[in-house]
Amino acid sequence: MIFLDKDTKCLVQGITGKQGSFHAEQMLDYGTNIVAGVTPGRGGQKFGPINVYDSIEEVTEEMDVNASIIFVPAPFAKDAAFESIKHLDLVVIITEHIPVHDSMQIMEYARKKGTTVIGPNTPGIISPGIGKLGIMPTHIFNEGNVGIVSRSGTLTYEFASQITGAGMGQSTCIGIGGDPVVGLDFSTVLKKFEDDPDTDYMVMIGEIGGNAEEKAAKYIEKNISKPVMAFISGTTAPPGKKMGHAGAIIEGNSGTAESKINALESAGVQVARKPSEIINMIKEFK
Amino acid sequence: MKLYEYNAKAVFKNEGITVPEGYMAKTSAEAQKIAENMNRPVAIKSQVLVGGRGKAGGIKFADNPQETFKSAEILLSSHIKGEKVKYVLIEEKANIKKEFYVSVAVDRAHKKPLIMASAEGGVDIEELAENNPEKIIKYNVNPQDDFLPYEGREIARKMGVESSLISSMGGIIWKLFQVFKKYDANLAEINPLIVTPEGIIAADAKLDLDDDSIFRHQKMMDLDEYESEEFAFVKLEGDIAVIGNGAGLTLTGMDMIKLNGGEPATFLDIGGGASADVIKKALDLVIDYPPVKVIFLNVLGGITRADDVARGIIKALEEAERKIPLVIRLTGTNEEEGQRLLTEAGVSFETSMEDAAKKAVTLRNSF
Numbered sequence A: 001m002i003f004l005d006k007d008t009k010c011l012v013q014g015i016t017g018k019q020g021s022f023h024a025e026q027m028l029d030y031g032t033n034i035v036a037g038v039t040p041g042r043g044g045q046k047f048g049p050i051n052v053y054d055s056i057e058e059v060t061e062e063m064d065v066n067a068s069i070i071f072v073p074a075p076f077a078k079d080a081a082f083e084s085i086k087h088l089d090l091v092v093i094i095t096e097h098i099p100v101h102d103s104m105q106i107m108e109y110a111r112k113k114g115t116t117v118i119g120p121n122t123p124g125i126i127s128p129g130i131g132k133l134g135i136m137p138t139h140i141f142n143e144g145n146v147g148i149v150s151r152s153g154t155l156t157y158e159f160a161s162q163i164t165g166a167g168m169g170q171s172t173c174i175g176i177g178g179d180p181v182v183g184l185d186f187s188t189v190l191k192k193f194e195d196d197p198d199t200d201y202m203v204m205i206g207e208i209g210g211n212a213e214e215k216a217a218k219y220i221e222k223n224i225s226k227p228v229m230a231f232i233s234g235t236t237a238p239p240g241k242k243m244g245h246a247g248a249i250i251e252g253n254s255g256t257a258e259s260k261i262n263a264l265e266s267a268g269v270q271v272a273r274k275p276s277e278i279i280n281m282i283k284e285f286k
Numbered sequence B: 001m002k003l004y005e006y007n008a009k010a011v012f013k014n015e016g017i018t019v020p021e022g023y024m025a026k027t028s029a030e031a032q033k034i035a036e037n038m039n040r041p042v043a044i045k046s047q048v049l050v051g052g053r054g055k056a057g058g059i060k061f062a063d064n065p066q067e068t069f070k071s072a073e074i075l076l077s078s079h080i081k082g083e084k085v086k087y088v089l090i091e092e093k094a095n096i097k098k099e100f101y102v103s104v105a106v107d108r109a110h111k112k113p114l115i116m117a118s119a120e121g122g123v124d125i126e127e128l129a130e131n132n133p134e135k136i137i138k139y140n141v142n143p144q145d146d147f148l149p150y151e152g153r154e155i156a157r158k159m160g161v162e163s164s165l166i167s168s169m170g171g172i173i174w175k176l177f178q179v180f181k182k183y184d185a186n187l188a189e190i191n192p193l194i195v196t197p198e199g200i201i202a203a204d205a206k207l208d209l210d211d212d213s214i215f216r217h218q219k220m221m222d223l224d225e226y227e228s229e230e231f232a233f234v235k236l237e238g239d240i241a242v243i244g245n246g247a248g249l250t251l252t253g254m255d256m257i258k259l260n261g262g263e264p265a266t267f268l269d270i271g272g273g274a275s276a277d278v279i280k281k282a283l284d285l286v287i288d289y290p291p292v293k294v295i296f297l298n299v300l301g302g303i304t305r306a307d308d309v310a311r312g313i314i315k316a317l318e319e320a321e322r323k324i325p326l327v328i329r330l331t332g333t334n335e336e337e338g339q340r341l342l343t344e345a346g347v348s349f350e351t352s353m354e355d356a357a358k359k360a361v362t363l364r365n366s367f
Helices: A018-029 A056-062 A074-087 A100-113 A153-165 A186-195 A212-223 A257-266 A275-285 B005-014 B028-038 B065-076 B125-131 B149-159 B163-182 B211-216 B218-222 B247-259 B276-287 B306-319 B335-344 B353-365
Strands: A010-013 A034-038 A050-053 A067-070 A090-093 A116-118 A124-127 A131-134 A143-150 A170-175 A201-207 A228-233 A270-272 B022-025 B042-046 B059-062 B088-092 B098-107 B112-118 B137-140 B185-196 B199-202 B206-209 B232-235 B240-244 B264-269 B294-301 B326-332
Touching: A010 A018, A010 A056, A010 A074, A018 A034, A018 A131, A034 A056, A050 A056, A056 A074, A067 A074, A067 A131, A074 A090, A074 A100, A074 B211, A090 A131, A100 A116, A100 B098, A100 B112, A100 B211, A143 A153, A143 A186, A153 A170, A153 A201, A153 A228, A153 A275, A153 B247, A153 B294, A170 A186, A186 A201, A186 A212, A201 A212, A201 A275, A201 B247, A212 A228, A212 A257, A228 A257, A228 A275, A228 B247, A257 A270, A270 A275, A275 B353, B005 B022, B005 B088, B005 B163, B005 B206, B022 B028, B028 B042, B028 B065, B028 B088, B042 B065, B059 B065, B065 B088, B098 B125, B098 B163, B112 B125, B112 B149, B112 B163, B137 B149, B149 B163, B163 B185, B163 B199, B206 B211, B211 B218, B240 B247, B240 B276, B240 B353, B247 B264, B247 B294, B247 B353, B264 B276, B276 B294, B276 B306, B294 B306, B294 B353, B306 B326, B306 B335, B326 B335, B326 B353
Parallel strands: A010 A034, A010 A067, A034 A050, A067 A090, A090 A116, A143 A170, A143 A201, A201 A228, A228 A270, B240 B264, B240 B294, B294 B326
Antiparallel strands: A124 A131, A124 A170, B022 B088, B042 B059, B042 B088, B098 B112, B098 B185, B112 B137, B185 B199, B185 B206, B232 B264
């Protein structure tokens, strides 16, 4: 498993909010190592077995913590992200609709500090058997050896549930986020899976917009030896129309599904035309 | 949110970028009046948000108010690439000596603002990038640092701008970056940026603002271009409405329809955590869209709960004025309850997206 393992100790920013409290409970139920909550002005309160603090600095003075998950509303998310990037190694930003100029600043600061950012606009990360830092339904996941990396939340669920339904399971699943500017690129995650003893197969789920998949294809050709299978959504999307979140748009000649599929296939990646084909591809490798 | 040229120019002017004298008109009579007041040859430019306006015949020229009236009349009753022309911009005709290109955009790959500038403006920048990439100067700005005027001058020098224009060109690049930053833009672009005997002028202006930053630009909500969207809803050419939760899953739903030989009529993403009410509204929207013959609703609930979805479906079906066959795929969070509610109401459903898509296309082909 990658990024989220038995050494991850996580705090929840925005734990007293509606989203934060609901998902903090779900993460605890799944066995995730949540050690503290942070909401400025609510220090000293309790959240189940967890203490709530006013600041991350205060948490780091009292205990070992190395990760954060952020449920803070978009207008305040940059502030929350900077606070956690300053103190921690892994930050998962669930929040949707963060201004892209804020995201650029967040990623620049994270680069300087060497902090890994997952998201924004992501379902998060799950390592079945270890825990989840995210909002995904847990019953569709199962412990196993397939690593999934995706730009889309619900499409991750589609693939995970088919893999689970076929009697297999996942090492780690990561949603890198649907926004134009996100913390992780496909290559970084694929490299981690390559080096991860728990992962034998990788599934990469891309979509129209940007050129992240083309870049990943080049990377895979040179650096990845484990089998990678891919799916690209949006084959039928017309250019110039924004399809859902800000990332999914074909602009000019760039970002089409065709260009991504071609790049991946010429890098030796098998590209499924429908989700169920992935299952057969994995089985053929076995 | 893309701005009309006349609104983008107002923003640019406000930041100190020189734009041609010009005024917006909603009617041909208004256009004629403006031309009378300006009393010189003018350009009549249709105000649309689609690109490629010039090639599509959206810009006309006139030497007198009568010609201006006629051209405005034609433009205001036409469509440019499917978009109705609601406004025209009447602008002084410039004396062009040379055309440059400059833009600032969000560079996804580098996660930083990217300035692009070229001494060969007025052309399709994508074509230039393809055929003569060395003629475009690219410069990434650190999003946490200041961008200073000297950096604009450095870019101007690399463009090959002559010494007498270096300061004003550098200044415009600097000012355009200020617009980009201050207004939370995805893109701020001037193409062409023209050199005239009176100085350097932004002959065109493109400004695309980040919808997610609108909370700190409340005034922009008053613009005609602003639409508050409950759903990501896009109308397409076909006749099978596709609804899904999440962009990736909805896009894939469309792809599965096409793979089975059908044509999607809509892309409608209900997002995460949709309530029964939202589901009903989404269904009402596509029922009201006349080309739709079959609806394919594809939900794999994460934070969206299948029982909420089922309640929304049942309510929408009860109250629908037009009966349209509905193929449902419903799984995920609370699926037992959701599926039980549908069964009780006599509504059939599928659990596999691929099977459901196939069924929707078969149904479409049966009549």
